[in-house]
Ligand SMILES: [Fe+2]
């Protein structure tokens with residue numbers, strides 16, 4: 001049993017060690033954020049983790065995009081658009097959170113869980129298949 005929001009396991013593997021490591025680290029940060037909300041930590045602590053999550057997400061999305069460009073993944077533009085939606089949406093949710101809009105914590109956590117599980121298990125898996133035939 002675990003209290004984590006997301007648990008990385010082999011089904012999340014995209015067959016690229018660097019990307020897998022980044023996904024794991026990102027999931028760790030999201031779990032840390034979830035825990036901080038649950039424990040009702042002070043705003044500064046939660047904000048700090050939120051910034052860490054956004055910063056690391058951007059780092060990951062950028063390095064993944066570089067990888068997809070390097071190997072000329074045919075769906076790279078489409079994939080990049082999905083990343084862009086995440087960047088936009090996260091900024092909106094960050095704004096809501098800052099203004100303490102009702103249910104903003106819950107909305108952010110739900111969104112992160114939905115988005116990342118679907119993105120890794122469905123969308124990233126698509127390039128995973130492509131890279132396994134390319135590299
Ligand atoms: Fe990814």
Ligand SMILES: [Fe+2]
Pocket residue numbers: 064079083119123124
């Ligand atoms: Fe991705």
